[in-house]
Amino acid sequence: MMQNAPTLRRSVLYVPASSDKALAKLASLSCDVVVVDLEDAVAPDRKEVARQKLAGILGDRPAGVREMVVRINALSSEWGADDLAAAIACRPDGILLPKVETPRDVLEAGDVLDEADVPGTLRLWAMIETPRAVLNIGAIAELGRDVASRLSCLVAGTNDLVAMTGVKATPDRRYLMPWLMQMVLAARAGGIDILDGVSNDFRDLDAFSADCAQALAMGFDGKTLIHPAQIDPAEAAFSPSGEALAEARKIVTAFTLPENAGKGAIALDGRMVELLHRAQAERLLAKAAMIAK
Numbered sequence: 001m002m003q004n005a006p007t008l009r010r011s012v013l014y015v016p017a018s019s020d021k022a023l024a025k026l027a028s029l030s031c032d033v034v035v036v037d038l039e040d041a042v043a044p045d046r047k048e049v050a051r052q053k054l055a056g057i058l059g060d061r062p063a064g065v066r067e068m069v070v071r072i073n074a075l076s077s078e079w080g081a082d083d084l085a086a087a088i089a090c091r092p093d094g095i096l097l098p099k100v101e102t103p104r105d106v107l108e109a110g111d112v113l114d115e116a117d118v119p120g121t122l123r124l125w126a127m128i129e130t131p132r133a134v135l136n137i138g139a140i141a142e143l144g145r146d147v148a149s150r151l152s153c154l155v156a157g158t159n160d161l162v163a164m165t166g167v168k169a170t171p172d173r174r175y176l177m178p179w180l181m182q183m184v185l186a187a188r189a190g191g192i193d194i195l196d197g198v199s200n201d202f203r204d205l206d207a208f209s210a211d212c213a214q215a216l217a218m219g220f221d222g223k224t225l226i227h228p229a230q231i232d233p234a235e236a237a238f239s240p241s242g243e244a245l246a247e248a249r250k251i252v253t254a255f256t257l258p259e260n261a262g263k264g265a266i267a268l269d270g271r272m273v274e275l276l277h278r279a280q281a282e283r284l285l286a287k288a289a290m291i292a293k
């Protein structure tokens with residue numbers, strides 16, 4: 001199974017709900033998604049204040065942003081239930097659940113949304129950042145096949161995964177790689193998006209571009225970001241290149257030729273091209289059209 005309708009989640013910027021300076025900056029930024037964070041970016045003694053700011057933040061949506069998502073604290077924490085109620089009241093496009101460990105964690109949040117009669121357009125996102133989440137990733141992602149579950153996107157939480165497992169965080173991410181690839185595979189099976197974790201070294205943009213290129217090659221749909229300087233390189237990496245678009249157009253056109261009518265596989269420039277390649281090409285062109293809008 002391939003993904004549902006294409007989405008644009010190339011650049012997904014966390015903004016601490018407690019940082020007036022970062023929030024003020026939002027109006028001048030253009031990224032695909034903003035995640036207003038109530039969790040790790042907010043110190044325990046600022047949680048209440050941060051939550052009270054939500055309505056103002058969501059009410060002042062930056063023009064260039066496609067989706068506004070709120071990351072709440074875990075429902076098992078002392079702040080989770082109040083965060084969820086506050087987020088629901090603000091009607092963001094999505095609510096990001098941290099420290100998800102089982103499908104039940106997603107379904108519980110969905111039940112709260114259903115009980116509050118929240119339209120299905122408010123989607124749930126889930127952080128995959130604990131050892132149990134990685135072990136349960138297939139079952140969690142499978143929820144994506146059931147629209148009623150609202151699950152739309154998984155987000156790798158590599159900082160927590162490194163902290164909880166004790167693996168060494170190397171620039172090439174060699175010890176995280178098996179778990180990250182498992183996340184990509186599971187997301188594809190569930191037909192939902194999967195975003196790469198953050199790169200902490202926000203001043204080294206060359207290293208960041210390399211991280212993005214690696215994430216793209218691994219199959220991620222986009223990258224989560226911690227700093228505005230990371231937006232442009234992420235969007236450059238996750239936007240289809242001119243060359244890829246030209247190739248996609250060539251494939252789509254080739255299948256419309258009379259000599260290829262009714263064929264499942266054709267020859268193009270000495271290569272075999274199948275209908276699955278046409279579907280891939282159409283998806284790429286649809287993404288480019290979304291970017292152009």
Ligand SMILES: CC(C)(COP(=O)(O)OP(=O)(O)OC[C@H]1O[C@@H](n2cnc3c(N)ncnc32)[C@H](O)[C@@H]1OP(=O)(O)O)[C@@H](O)C(=O)NCCC(=O)NCCSC(=O)C[C@H](O)C(=O)O
Binds near residue numbers: 016
């Ligand atoms: C990391 C930072 C604390 C650095 O901030 P700062 O020292 O202020 O950086 P700069 O001076 O270079 O900032 C330049 C201007 O940009 C604004 N800014 C910085 N970061 C953001 C942001 N995320 N969103 C919006 N605007 C931002 C500054 O205010 C400056 O503005 P101005 O002076 O007016 O020009 C900081 O970048 C930061 O707090 N980043 C976000 C941290 C965060 O959200 N962390 C939690 C999410 S990551 C995570 O949890 C990972 C996951 O769960 C896992 O387990 O892996």
Ligand SMILES: [Mg+2]
Binds near residue numbers: 159
């Ligand atoms: Mg985390």
